[in-house]
Amino acid sequence: MALYIAAAVAAVLLAVYASWTARRLDRLHARVDAAAAALDEQLAQRAETAARLAQRADLPRAAVTDLAKAAVGVADAVGLGHDRETLENALSRALQDASASLSPNGAETAGIIDVVTRVSFARRFHNDAVRDALAVRRRWVVRLLHLAGHAARPSYFEMDDTALAISDVAAASAPYD
Amino acid sequence: MKIGLVSPYPWDVPGGVVAHVRDLAETLIDMGHDVSVISPVDDEDAPIPPWVTRAGRTVPVPFNGSVSRLIFGPVSAGRVRRWLQEGDFDVLHLHSPETFSLSLLALMNARGPIVGTFHAAMARSRLLALLQSPLQVQIEKIVGRIAVSPAARKTIVEHLGGDAVVIPNGVHVARYADAQPLPGWPGDGGALGFVGRIDEPRKGLAVLLEAMPYLWKQHPELRLLVAGPGELDEPVDERVVLLGQVDEADKARVYHSVDVFVAPNTGGESFGIILLEAMAAGTPIVASDLDAFRRVLNGPDGGRTGVLATVGDPESLAHACGALLDSPKRRESLRRAGLASVERYDWSVVAQEIVRVYETVAVAAVGPVVEDPESVEAPAAGSPAE
Numbered sequence: 001m002a003l004y005i006a007a008a009v010a011a012v013l014l015a016v017y018a019s020w021t022a023r024r025l026d027r028l029h030a031r032v033d034a035a036a037a038a039l040d041e042q043l044a045q046r047a048e049t050a051a052r053l054a055q056r057a058d059l060p061r062a063a064v065t066d067l068a069k070a071a072v073g074v075a076d077a078v079g080l081g082h083d084r085e086t087l088e089n090a091l092s093r094a095l096q097d098a099s100a101s102l103s104p105n106g107a108e109t110a111g112i113i114d115v116v117t118r119v120s121f122a123r124r125f126h127n128d129a130v131r132d133a134l135a136v137r138r139r140w141v142v143r144l145l146h147l148a149g150h151a152a153r154p155s156y157f158e159m160d161d162t163a164l165a166i167s168d169v170a171a172a173s174a175p176y177d
Numbered sequence: 178m179k180i181g182l183v184s185p186y187p188w189d190v191p192g193g194v195v196a197h198v199r200d201l202a203e204t205l206i207d208m209g210h211d212v213s214v215i216s217p218v219d220d221e222d223a224p225i226p227p228w229v230t231r232a233g234r235t236v237p238v239p240f241n242g243s244v245s246r247l248i249f250g251p252v253s254a255g256r257v258r259r260w261l262q263e264g265d266f267d268v269l270h271l272h273s274p275e276t277f278s279l280s281l282l283a284l285m286n287a288r289g290p291i292v293g294t295f296h297a298a299m300a301r302s303r304l305l306a307l308l309q310s311p312l313q314v315q316i317e318k319i320v321g322r323i324a325v326s327p328a329a330r331k332t333i334v335e336h337l338g339g340d341a342v343v344i345p346n347g348v349h350v351a352r353y354a355d356a357q358p359l360p361g362w363p364g365d366g367g368a369l370g371f372v373g374r375i376d377e378p379r380k381g382l383a384v385l386l387e388a389m390p391y392l393w394k395q396h397p398e399l400r401l402l403v404a405g406p407g408e409l410d411e412p413v414d415e416r417v418v419l420l421g422q423v424d425e426a427d428k429a430r431v432y433h434s435v436d437v438f439v440a441p442n443t444g445g446e447s448f449g450i451i452l453l454e455a456m457a458a459g460t461p462i463v464a465s466d467l468d469a470f471r472r473v474l475n476g477p478d479g480g481r482t483g484v485l486a487t488v489g490d491p492e493s494l495a496h497a498c499g500a501l502l503d504s505p506k507r508r509e510s511l512r513r514a515g516l517a518s519v520e521r522y523d524w525s526v527v528a529q530e531i532v533r534v535y536e537t538v539a540v541a542a543v544g545p546v547v548e549d550p551e552s553v554e555a556p557a558a559g560s561p562a563e
Contacts, residue, residue, distance in 0.1 A: 024314065027288075031320060038540040114533070121342055121537045125321050128340050132317040135338065 014141075021139065022147045028133040032154045035126040036080055039157060042122040043088060046115040047074045050095055053108065063098040070094040080126075080157045088159045120161040130154040178535060180205060181266035181546065183257075184216035185278030187235050189223035191406075191422070193346075193450060194272055194296050197325075200347060202228065204528040215260045217253075217279055232256050232279050247277050257283050261548060268292055268535045269546040274319065275312065275337065284315050289546040290538045292531075293319040295329050295341060297447055313337065318549075321538040323531070326448045328469055342534065345473075346448050347527035350519055353429045353457035359402075362434030366398020367502050370435030370460070372428060372451050373442075375419070376407035381441030381465065384491050386413065388441075391495035396502060404431045432458030436508065437501050440464040443489050449473045453522050456482060456515035461508045463497045465489075477521065482514040 053059070054068040070091040077084045095112060102109050133154050142148055184198040198214060205212045206228070215230040225231070233253040257279065261269070267290065271280040274293040284291065293316070322341035324330035330341050362368055369392075373380035382403065392399055399416065406422040413419065423431065432438060438455040440462065446469045453473065455462050462483030464470045474483040484501060487493035501508055520526070 028317060031317075035320070038537055041540050042537065117530070118533055118537055121321070121534055122540075124340060124342050125537060128322065129320070131339065 018141055018145050018147065021136070021141050025133070025136050025142060025147055028129065028136055029151050029154070032126070032129045032133050035122070035129040039080065039119075039122040039126045042115070042118045043074065046119050047071050047091065049111060049115045050091055051075075053095075053098055053112070059098055059101050063094070063101060066094040067098045085157065085159050092160045116161065123157055123159065123161055127156045130156050178267045178532075178539070179211045179265060179545075180213070180535065181261070181264045181269045182212065182214045183269070183271045183280045183283045184214060185273045185276055185280045186217065187219040188216040188225055188229060189218055189220050197296070197346060198272055200349060200524055201528060201531065204347070204524040205532075208528065208532070213260070213264050213266075215257060215279065215283070230256070230260050253279065254282055254286065258286050258548060261287055261546060264546070266546040267539050270294065270535070271319070273297065274316065281315060284318060286549055287546050288318055288549040289544060291319050291546065292321045292323065292534055292538055294323040294325065295333050296325050297329060297332060321534050323534060326469055327472065329447045344527060344530045344534070345522055346450050346453065347524035348450065348453040348457050348519065348522050350457040350523040352425070353432060353454050354459065354516070356426070356429035356433050356458065358434040359430050362402065363436050364398070364400060366400060367396050368400045368402055368435040369498060370431055370438045371401065371403045371405070371441070372431060372438075372454075373405045374407045375403060375405050375409055379443050379445040380405075381443045381489070384441040384443065384489055384494060385439055386417070387491035388495040388498065389414065389417070391492060392499055392502075395499055399502070402431060402435055404428060428454070429458060432460045435460060437498055438462050439494070439498060440470060441486075441494055442467060442470070446470065452483065453519055456519040459512045459516055461501055461511040462515065463494065463501060476514050476518040480514060482511060482518045484511075
């Protein structure tokens, strides 16, 4: 009898813990989805800024061509998979090259720094959410009881989002690294 | 934006984090944002700005070698909940949410676009490691994490297994730049300055006091101006002037009253706000060669905006101070370098960066800050209260 009671208590405790963990995981998945949406939004803003910059006639021809190509590339991208990382990296490089010809104190440079900073924040917050979700997904109770269900396994988004190589700007952001 | 800020420590007890919250709130209000702060206030008669809500008093608890002022209990929890409901914030910004304070209480009761700033740099502590998992459940509700320094970021990575963007502390440059020296200072014999708790060993006043006799050999009239609370065990030389605790306006005047500002700290510094204040006042700096200080003293052009001395070594400190006292030209060049470097730490710049975090997080969270349904269901889950 005592054994049955002990087993029943254990089962109830496990059920409580499992349902609590399931809700925790739900919340983390929701945070990942929202962070992914935010990152997608900031990347889109960056692509728009790049496309506008590519319209400028006074930039070197090669830089403008690269920029326009890269901006079009990311505009068609969907999701945050590995392909997207490659395309966004190409845009990072093109932006960096093009901005080398801009005045470091101009409004355009400030605009680029703004979107680039937002992308780096959004990416940091996204990867942070992914890390938290993966940590909970690794727990035994989640694996044993398949608490993650059909929710896709979140993955990190890796790209080069370091500050632009404009002297003043690079120096000013040095303490942020 | 509608921004809710949570101060972990009492509004009426001077301290770095509270000053940060106050300065940030004032800057955000100047920028046109709708800001509300909730904070513990120990003295019920203490005057507070209209945008601060009282959360109750704190209880002192000894922790980790010093006294933490904690806030617990149903009264504070109720006030936080009401503040959250009435505020309907676009973003909730908690300060030091890893401590058992009002910030954690707010975190337990909220969900949505939540930002947390981590101020402390700590060595790994056993207590924190033990508390890590209940704390983790709450901390993972924070959508955007900010560290005030690389050291604070490292603490987050090591203790909580997360990451953060680094946005430095700010300083109101104009307030410090425009202050006048105290009457009679710096005087003809030269003057050094110190700001910080005088009985906190890590602030290093003892090292500076040991350095003074070396300096008096060459500069017999040299005076030392000390501003900060605390008690000393031994009497000091008459050339050392102890001001005790000063308000912010007088602190700004202290920097202007000396030829060289000295930061002889021996460790435990996450950032080094005093260096920013000295730079904003245009005072040349001699500082301990700590990681946090070295970073703040790196100028935008790669040069140093202050002189570094060996940590805990009075002779090295005396040597660095003496060299600066003897060279008005070097002091002038450091003054200029400091003023140029500190611009990027002005609150207007730093707050702009923090607003970028708010905007990123507000997009990520879809919708305003709401009450966490689980905190109502099961207030005891992972709760350190009582």
